Amino acid sequence: MKKPILALIALILIVSCNKKELKGNLNITGNVKGLKEGTLYIQKFVDTALVAIDTIKIDGNSHFESNLDLKSPEMLYLFLDRGVSNSLDNNLMFFAEPGIINIETNLDAFLSGAKITGSKNQDLYEDYKKTTSRYKDENLELIEKKFKAIKRKDLKAIDSLTKLQDLNLKRKYLFAVNFAMNNKDYEIAPYIALAEVYDINVKYLDTIKNAMSPKVAQSLYGKKLTEYVANIKKAN
Known part of the structure; x- marks a missing residue:
């Protein structure tokens, strides 16, 4: 026994x-x-x-x-x-x-x-970074060209490059918003909104907030996004 x-x-x-x-x-x-x-x-x-x-x-x-x-x-x-x-x-x-x-x-x-490995949100975040790296690289090239234009005092080139920088930034922001919308069932969506495009027009942030699944809305970043959007609307 x-x-x-x-x-x-x-x-x-x-x-x-x-x-x-x-x-x-x-x-x-x-x-x-x-x-x-x-x-x-x-x-x-x-x-x-x-x-x-x-x-x-x-x-x-x-x-x-x-x-x-x-x-x-x-x-x-x-x-x-x-x-x-x-x-x-x-x-x-x-x-x-x-x-x-x-x-x-x-x-x-x-x-x-x-x-x-082992995190779906991490996989999505890496996909996001692969695309946005192209926007970053393009912006670095534009900065270099603009610096050279400033040195030679080429006002026309400076104006043109500034417009291209603005366009590149808009494309990056719109991609971030679309990415968040396409992945509304994952916590990466509110994270992207808060970390990458927090200063975009509040209507886009509101759209991401309203698209979140109930589970994501109750997550850490989901709650933070909801609070952030509410504070912006209150301030305006």
Whole structure:
């Protein structure tokens, strides 16, 4: 009788340990290839400041894991403390949502080499960035041409390039609005509205707000967008 009882106790202990390890609804796993020693911080915005919600020490093993309780899908940041500088190149954004998310990256290309899987909102955000990067590249080219035009005091060229910049910005904003509308069932929609086109005409923000699914409307960014639009209307 003693052996079955001991086996049952051992099983209960194993199950309880596993429950402790998997505390929370978000499991983040990952690997920073080449990182032998350092500290990783998982951060989130609280008001206007980034605050660490988990700290992971790296000592010999570049793999890491974190278990968090996420109330609503939101943008988190994986910050690498190299012990040298706090460069923006050390802060990796990822759109977290309940479930299992894996982050694979490396020490030399912490941002550009990152591959993030397990989040539909993250997949959509990467699609969004691929398109908007074209608008950013075009704007950089226009800035360079405008700078040269200013140096040679070519007023006609300056005026023409300024109009092209305005047109490029409008195209970028309209794409953001359409993207949010096409993905109204995901939390990426209100996030794009708040982070990318917060200064657009309120009628567009209102359109995105009204298009959100009930689930998204009750999310962190859904509530923030609703409040933001209400405040703008009140001020006007």
